[in-house]
Amino acid sequence: MRYISLFTLLVLITFTATAQISREEYIKRWQLIAIEEMNRSGIPASITMAQGCLESGNGNSELSRKSNNHFGIKCKKGWTGKKVYYDDDAKNECFRKYRTVEDSYVDHTNFLMGNPRYASLFELDPTDYKAWAKGLKKAGYATAHDYDKRLIKIIEENKLHRLDKKMNYQELAVFEQQSVSPGISNSLMLNPYNTHKVVKFNDIKSVVARKGDTYEMLAQEFGLSDWELYKFNDQRAGYRPVPNEVIYIQSKKGKASKTNLTHRVQQGESMHFISQMYGVKLKPLYKRNGMKAGQQPNAGQIIYLRNKRG
Template sequence: MKQLGIGVLVCLLGYYGNAQTAQQLAYIDTYKDLAVKEMKRSGIPASITLAQGLLETEAGTSDLVRRSNNHFGIKCKSTWTGPSVSHTDDAPNECFRKYATAEESYSDHSNFLKGSDRYSFLFDLASNDYKGWAYGLKKAGYATNPNYPKMLIKYIETNNLQQYDQVEMIPGDIAITAPEKLPEVKPVVKPEKKSPLAKVAEVVEKIVKPTPVVVKNPKLMAAKSKVNGIKALFAQKGTSLLAIATANDIPLAKLLEFNDRDTDGLLNEYQVIYLDKKMKQGNKHVYFSLQDETLYQVAQNFGIQLQYLVQYNNISGSARVKKGQKIFLKPTANTELTKSR
């Protein structure tokens, strides 16, 4: 929505050469459900919504989003009658819309695009055509930065955000359906010479359109990456940790240790799974929680051993972190570390 400042642009260009960052993972984990909800309501690809949110808010860390819950840089315009904040963007002290919650911002973003004639052509695109949407948004004037489409596409493809565009086709399990048009063949008996292993006439049964076959164990995501310098993969909800261990030739006990878990089981959410031991500290000093979450979730998102995160913050590993709460990702001057296990 805005022309990005030079400093932000440099950061984004630097991002191009890096793997997913923990802050981006935290943002995606927090808002992916909202993006999917809005996709089902409005037809805007969830991947595009998430990529725009990541870009406009600097993965939830920008001053504007902290003060206004405005995730998409939408300015007041003459039609806006709600609350607002002043923020310097293309010009000093411009008027930006302010929302009570992130959900309001996501909903207004959909309404903003749906309600404007200049964006109407985008809704004729396929729901999974994120590249068409990225270039179309620039063409319609959503942003002035000439690199805006490439930035969105890079965010989408690096973070595999396009998977969220498929949720209506893949609601959790994977449905595999045979082709719709199949020829009908009447039963035919082949009275050919029987082999010793086939003494019964072969019958070619009438072919009918099959019912979709549901695969109960979704495949692991193929893409691997690094978080905080540690090898990791991004596993679907319902994936077995034993399957991950087997596929990556890692003893199950080791995989559980790497991920601060005591028992095997199916993942109850899409999450990062580490294939090596996590680091003792993060790559930044402080994280302000984007949502109500557990300290364990923070440890996984930032690639930090849970026991150290507990010591840095003097709270239990099962403690819930409130939205906006400050979490130390590195030791402070007052941190007393116990012996590593």
């Protein structure tokens, strides 16, 4: 009995470790970043999503799992990021490695936009997924002779062309199964961008980050430039927010509200944390407290939020 139990456990562990993501799960997980990248570049979200499905095996390929490379993009000349090596058209070829899947999607857009080989694609109608699929094949994105047909099949079987109208995957089912009630605009159903609730801290508009959010995605959602969000939040370019983190979509103020004069530092709190908590710019916060940029406070220390330290 003990032998059977151990064997069963090993089978379960093996099954869990190799569990495959379904195509539907993959689409649901990454659809919004495909739509965001379409908004940034004009590349049909249906094409990006279909390529992601095909090139990564719905996120199950070794390259996508271990390197977050969902589009099979090779290193090419000028790539300065991390690299991995796999046998593909030739032995031991160099592929790009990304920190996150989102980075792979963003680089896919940049790769197509920055390569003269694909320039003619951007003259096509952004809703003509068939022309884009054929254009990618003609430009030599992949060596498969039926690459365009594979992409079109994925798009049509999963109705991904609806993504090009900024309607996400879950909304497709809702849209097909129930009608919109009289007097209620269907814009909420058709617009997957404005999904973050705006709240205010120190009378400054902000949102709370969710899993998978990036500054680039949020900037597009609220009609801002990437650099603006990084500046508003005193963050370096490329920073990725964590779930439940407050992100300001307006510039923070030079000092806190009148009801918040000081803050007693708790264990582990940084000056940036305090800056975000009260909606105060980091530079004047350091200056007001006689501290150098990058210096961190000690637990129990009093941080002055409005007036200079006495």
